[in-house]
Amino acid sequence: MKGFTLWFTGLPSSGKSALADDLAPKLRDMGIKVERLDGDIVRKTLTKDLGFSKEDRRTNLERVTFVATLLARNDVAVLAAFVSPYNDIRHWIREQHEDGQFVLVFVNTPVETCIERDPRGNYKKALAGEIKSFTGIDDPFEDPDDADIVIETVGRSIEETNDEILAKLKELGYIE
């Protein structure tokens, strides 16, 4: 099996990490080596010096990308979940990967649904003005112009959504 980075982009609370968490053991059961990368993981280690300014968020993604490219080219399936809201940084991340080793998944959940879910209460704080530059509220999320997979999550189970992702990965030749 060749490695690849499956990069989940989408609004906060769109379901990126939940999907990646559920997908990881499924890929492992298929004999695939898997590593999970997301904010909760890297901000304790690799990027613990960084905050949430625009510049720091970009640096966070740059360091994660360095790690993801090394793993992907060594036959690991990297499941990375990051808001990564702009096309320019997502294009840059793709370019850092070897050809065909980057698969962009757009978790296309409407902001209204994300606000309803809001497990950490961050939308509430952003709407109250307590958090500034929050993606989806007062900072834009650009819909990807180069998504390899686009998925809807409203009214669907994680299971159902991941079945769609797995089918697409098969179709694209990443898994058998």
Add this chain to the structure above:
Amino acid sequence: MKGFTLWFTGLPSSGKSALADDLAPKLRDMGIKVERLDGDIVRKTLTKDLGFSKEDRRTNLERVTFVATLLARNDVAVLAAFVSPYNDIRHWIREQHEDGQFVLVFVNTPVETCIERDPRGNYKKALAGEIKSFTGIDDPFEDPDDADIVIETVGRSIEETNDEILAKLKELGYIE
């Protein structure tokens, strides 16, 4: 093949990177996946924000270790060459790795020889007081108290030294 990190420690100009550079293709020829990590590589990417203060050098090693552990546990042979002069940081690096996935190579070249080699002229500058806290001159290098492999380089070719490292890796069961 199980992965491991082969960590070269030693004075500046002791020969760490030269050995690792020569060893990488030899391991690849054996069908082993290899990644090289050293200052010249990571300071352009992963740690480009860091300088050479004691704190920054520690942070540099922490980030490299994060990457090395991920690669090693995914069956990659990581060849890492860093001065890494203190026992406490080397112990910490070993502890971050899964059991048996860290192999410490002490490149035991006397400081007099390193001063003679000095390909970048850094010892010259340190001796002239133009670089401060330079390992081997005005900052200590602690000989490892837990080296798995100790090699001498004086009067020996890189080829000869790496043959010794390869023999030792076989003996320890890391390669066949």
